[in-house]
Amino acid sequence: MNVTEILLIIGIICIIVSFFFKNSRKQADELEDISISLHQETNQLKKRLRAVEEELLIDVNPISPSKQLKTKPIHEIIVNQILSLHAQGYSITDIAKRSSLTNEEVMHVLQTRGVSSR
The missing domain is CATH 1.10.10 (Arc Repressor Mutant, subunit A)
Structure with missing residues (x-):
């Protein structure tokens, strides 16, 4: 085996390995996006809950x-x-x-x- 064949094999191995690393990075990005959207939705729900609680506190009348x-x-x-x-x-x-x-x-x-x- 000469040097060109060894370099060719190493190049092919690097290309194959790069496909696996791209997929794992893509999955990590998707997981991060889902986490961010979940956090945003949770914050929106908290804001709505606070608004409802404030409305309920305003409408409460003491019962004789x-x-x-x-x-x-x-x-x-x-x-x-x-x-x-x-x-x-x-x-x-x-x-x-x-x-x-x-x-x-x-x-x-x-x-x-x-x-x-x-």
């Missing part, structure tokens, strides 16, 4: 206790428990503690059922 009584339904089982405890002689405070309601809610239930609170 009288509105809570009208809008918050009390389950029939709890109503029956309140009536039973009242019949047994428990105080409004004790009934409220046992039923996890406020004193006003217990009195409202008793009033709507026609029971006089003591």
Whole structure:
């Protein structure tokens, strides 16, 4: 083998190897592009979420206790428990503690059922 054949073989090997390195670089570039676009989309979603949160905070109105009584339904089982405890002689405070309601809610239930609170 003379020098020209050796150089020709080395050149062919270098060309073949260069194809593999170009593909890996292309994949790295694609991965980087995907990563950048994902980061940008995440930032856009965060901005939208902040805008929605701000809108919700602006529209929030404090609810008065009288509105809570009208809008918050009390389950029939709890109503029956309140009536039973009242019949047994428990105080409004004790009934409220046992039923996890406020004193006003217990009195409202008793009033709507026609029971006089003591």
